[in-house]
Amino acid sequence: MLKKERHDFIMRQINLHNRVLTSDLVQLLTVSEDTIRRDLQELADEGLLFKVHGGALSKSYHSSFDDSTVYARDSKIIIAKKATNLITDGMVVLTGGGTTILEFVKQLPKNIEATFFTISPLVAVELAKYNNIEVILIGGLFSKNSQVTYGGQVITQLAELKADLCLMGTSAIHPEQGLTDTYWEINQLKKAMLAASKKTAVLCISEKLDIALRLRVCPIGSISYLITELDQDHESLTGYRDKEVNIL
Structure with missing residues (x-):
């Protein structure tokens, strides 16, 4: 090559x-x-x-505050706008980190009233711009690579939480293999986030569909919503519809 x-x-x-x-x-x-x-x-x-x-x-x-460097930003904005339809006043929401989640925060209605827990300091800073959102940053070890908090302290705090909705990005999703990741600490963190939430929405650009990595986070049936930039009836989403995942 x-x-x-x-x-x-x-x-x-x-x-x-x-x-x-x-x-x-x-x-x-x-x-x-x-x-x-x-x-x-x-x-x-x-x-x-x-x-x-x-x-x-x-x-x-x-460098998530620099929009000019965000990969597939137009697609992520479409995903973010779809995700905001899941948020209503009074909800308790848990979020992961990453550029798609940051785009989601930027698209929230200005007067939304909700409580947001997050493992991402960058997401917390963006959420703090909303007057009617209570922001709770879950603290622990900080991953320089993933830009989120992790470790036993974070998982302990998550175990005490029951959010209405968890919003997370992903590196890979597959209709048969489910949600997967490469890093052990992130794998454990995502499992704890799933357990801490009544419903989970995965925000994912279509290029990450049908990919499986080495560590399994959860089966596809554990995901309530899959949100991509594609139309709901797009052929690329057939395998996920067959698994009865709600497609937005």
């Missing part, structure tokens, strides 16, 4: 999953670890990603 093809592949993985591991790229591209390290360094030098120990991070994910 040519270097440009490798770089294009790496950037697609970064844009879809927000972060990549060097070890995964070595296996996917069947090249040496030194080659991947050089590729990541070159892409970092071009300002296309952030190189970190063991892999790389999406520039948009790491």
Whole structure:
């Protein structure tokens, strides 16, 4: 594979999953670890990603207040607008982090009255701009990679919560494999968020459909709503409709 093809592949993985591991790229591209390290360094030098120990991070994910760097932002705005239809006055809402959730917060009605719990400091800052929203940031260890709080302290706090609705992004979703992730701590965190909520909505650009990663978060039946930028009757969503997931 040519270097440009490798770089294009790496950037697609970064844009879809927000972060990549060097070890995964070595296996996917069947090249040496030194080659991947050089590729990541070159892409970092071009300002296309952030190189970190063991892999790389999406520039948009790491700098979420800069809208110009958000991947597939137009699609995420469509998703965000659909998601706001699930929010009504008086609700208790739990959110994850990521650029799609940030777009959702920006699309909320200005006078909405609700209580939001979040594991994302960036999301908390955006929510604080609304006069009638009570914002509760769930504290714990802070993941520099994922930009959210995690760990035993966070999971303990989540166990005391029963939100009306949980809104979370995802790196991968599949009609048979369900919701999956690559990182153990994020996997455990998402499981705790699901358990802390009556209903769960997954906000997901269509490029992440039909992908399965190494760690299973939950079966598809545990998800109440799947929100993409596609029309509800789009053929790409057939497998999810067959599983009786509510498609928005």
